[in-house]
Amino acid sequence: MTPAAPPADPGTRLAGGQLRLKHVLKGDGRLGHDLDPRDRAPQDACGVFGVWAPGEDVSKLTYYGLYALQHRGQESAGIAVSDGSRILVYKDMGLVAQVFDESVLGTLRGHLAVGHCRYSTTGSSVWENAQPTLSSTEDGGLALAHNGNLINTAALAERVPAGSTRATTDTEVLAALLAADRSKPIEDAAADLLPQVKGAYSLVFMDEKTLYAARDPQGIRPMVLGRLERGWAVASETAALDIVGAVFVREVEPGELLTIDERGVRSRRFALAEPKGCLFEYVYLARPDTTIAGRGVQATRVQVGRRLAQEHPVEADLVIPTPESGTPAAIGYAEESGIPYGQGLVKNSYVGRTFIQPSQTIRQLGIRLKLNPLREIIAGKRLVVVDDTIVRGNTQRAIVKMLREAGAVEVHVRISAPPVAWPCFYGIDFATKAELIAGSLDVEQIRDSIGADSLGYVSLAGLTEATTLPAERLCRACFTGEYPIPVDELRVGKFVLEAKA
Numbered sequence: 001m002t003p004a005a006p007p008a009d010p011g012t013r014l015a016g017g018q019l020r021l022k023h024v025l026k027g028d029g030r031l032g033h034d035l036d037p038r039d040r041a042p043q044d045a046c047g048v049f050g051v052w053a054p055g056e057d058v059s060k061l062t063y064y065g066l067y068a069l070q071h072r073g074q075e076s077a078g079i080a081v082s083d084g085s086r087i088l089v090y091k092d093m094g095l096v097a098q099v100f101d102e103s104v105l106g107t108l109r110g111h112l113a114v115g116h117c118r119y120s121t122t123g124s125s126v127w128e129n130a131q132p133t134l135s136s137t138e139d140g141g142l143a144l145a146h147n148g149n150l151i152n153t154a155a156l157a158e159r160v161p162a163g164s165t166r167a168t169t170d171t172e173v174l175a176a177l178l179a180a181d182r183s184k185p186i187e188d189a190a191a192d193l194l195p196q197v198k199g200a201y202s203l204v205f206m207d208e209k210t211l212y213a214a215r216d217p218q219g220i221r222p223m224v225l226g227r228l229e230r231g232w233a234v235a236s237e238t239a240a241l242d243i244v245g246a247v248f249v250r251e252v253e254p255g256e257l258l259t260i261d262e263r264g265v266r267s268r269r270f271a272l273a274e275p276k277g278c279l280f281e282y283v284y285l286a287r288p289d290t291t292i293a294g295r296g297v298q299a300t301r302v303q304v305g306r307r308l309a310q311e312h313p314v315e316a317d318l319v320i321p322t323p324e325s326g327t328p329a330a331i332g333y334a335e336e337s338g339i340p341y342g343q344g345l346v347k348n349s350y351v352g353r354t355f356i357q358p359s360q361t362i363r364q365l366g367i368r369l370k371l372n373p374l375r376e377i378i379a380g381k382r383l384v385v386v387d388d389t390i391v392r393g394n395t396q397r398a399i400v401k402m403l404r405e406a407g408a409v410e411v412h413v414r415i416s417a418p419p420v421a422w423p424c425f426y427g428i429d430f431a432t433k434a435e436l437i438a439g440s441l442d443v444e445q446i447r448d449s450i451g452a453d454s455l456g457y458v459s460l461a462g463l464t465e466a467t468t469l470p471a472e473r474l475c476r477a478c479f480t481g482e483y484p485i486p487v488d489e490l491r492v493g494k495f496v497l498e499a500k501a
């Protein structure tokens with residue numbers, strides 16, 4: 001097993017002192033995610049993909065699987081591949097398309113692979129913490145990729161044998177504990193360890209010959225199994241299966257461990273299922289073309305928009321979305337209200353690909369970097385603007401101001417989620433409670449703060465009903481403060497292991 005090393009030096013010193021650059025440092029991706037760099041949107045918690053398919057180009061399947069899951073994590077990307085006798089891992093900071101090219105993928109040969117795109121929720125965004133992790137076991141290697149966030153990381157870390165890992169992530173702790181149990185095969189070690197692991201985890205991991213997938217008993221983060229012509233794939237979202245040509249088979253059940261090899265797929269339950277799927281996946285995180293628990297995400301978002309129109313009607317001339325996240329709910333709002341739907345803001349789809357930090361002059365333009373109003377559509381109109389969430393309020397304040405400057409007569413803001421007032425400990429990095437505008441202001445105060453003529457959030461009941469799932473099967477903690485897995489706030493946090501060190 002051979003982990004790829006990070007680039008060591010910046011370049012070669014030439015005669016005369018010039019430096020020929022060897023490696024271009026990649027940025028942190030912040031511009032890629034938020035409309036306004038000063039108003040960080042909720043950050044997704046990673047995407048995972050695994051494939052077992054002899055005869056297929058598994059590294060390319062994994063590449064395209066990760067490409068489809070890029071929205072779940074943009075800080076780093078990695079793929080581990082095995083040819084049956086050796087695991088090779090390649091990972092680096094940056095987007096999937098920046099980390100991998102034809103030549104790198106050409107070296108990653110084998111018949112099984114796991115891949116990961118990361119947004120950091122425990123541990124810093126540094127190369128050492130990129131995934132998949134690679135550990136030594138009694139029989140060889142173990143590569144592991146994780147979507148979610150553990151809440152008993154500090155307690156688990158105390159059990160890791162000294163010197164076995166220097167990384168600062170919950171995932172590395174998990175991998176180290178799995179690899180350290182040399183008394184039994186990995187499948188049995190996982191079945192013993194996972195019931196002691198608390199929090200959110202959708203895992204794909206592999207040794208030289210076998211692919212494994214596991215999901216926490218609450219099934220907080222999604223994970224699905226698909227069938228390829230010559231094998232199997234597991235992925236965070238059904239959209240990733242579609243994109244690699246895998247047929248959706250079923251969800252990996254909460255509390256289930258799958259083992260996939262030449263004998264097929266074997267299921268083993270390591271804990272009773274207590275489903276509490278993340279409600280925020282429907283609002284914001286998952287792709288619109290993904291299906292969760294049998295319900296399409298796009299259909300859910302459109303239904304939320306209809307409900308929003310019923311709960312918060314207003315006299316207006318045009319419904320516009322904040323592109324693209326507000327689009328499905330804006331369509332639903334327009335359908336239900338009978339107010340025409342239109343595009344009033346144009347988003348630069350390519351700005352997310354830049355890793356150049358803006359200059360001070362550009363930074364002052366704020367969201368103009370990403371959104372520009374269509375004046376001829378907006379001028380003289382009473383607008384309904386539909387968005388998916390308000391975090392600090394800076395983005396909506398800037399949008400309202402921009403629309404008024406473009407000639408809007410009235411601006412009514414509608415939000416397709418209830419106010420987010422509580423932090424997430426299960427893998428989504430919101431602003432802290434103090435930074436969340438709904439943590440300290442009521443709806444009227446928020447309306448006043450963003451300068452809208454009116455403001456309406458969909459009700460929690462309305463959002464829940466749109467998923468078609470009963471409330472008991474969902475985590476809704478960031479809206480209610482009721483956490484389905486009890487959290488000791490003093491023992492969690494992004495830098496819990498770094499602080500300890």
Ligand code: SF4
Pocket residue numbers: 220277278279280281423424425426427428475476477478479
């Ligand atoms: S707290 Fe919110 S974002 Fe976190 S898992 Fe629960 S519903 Fe999802």
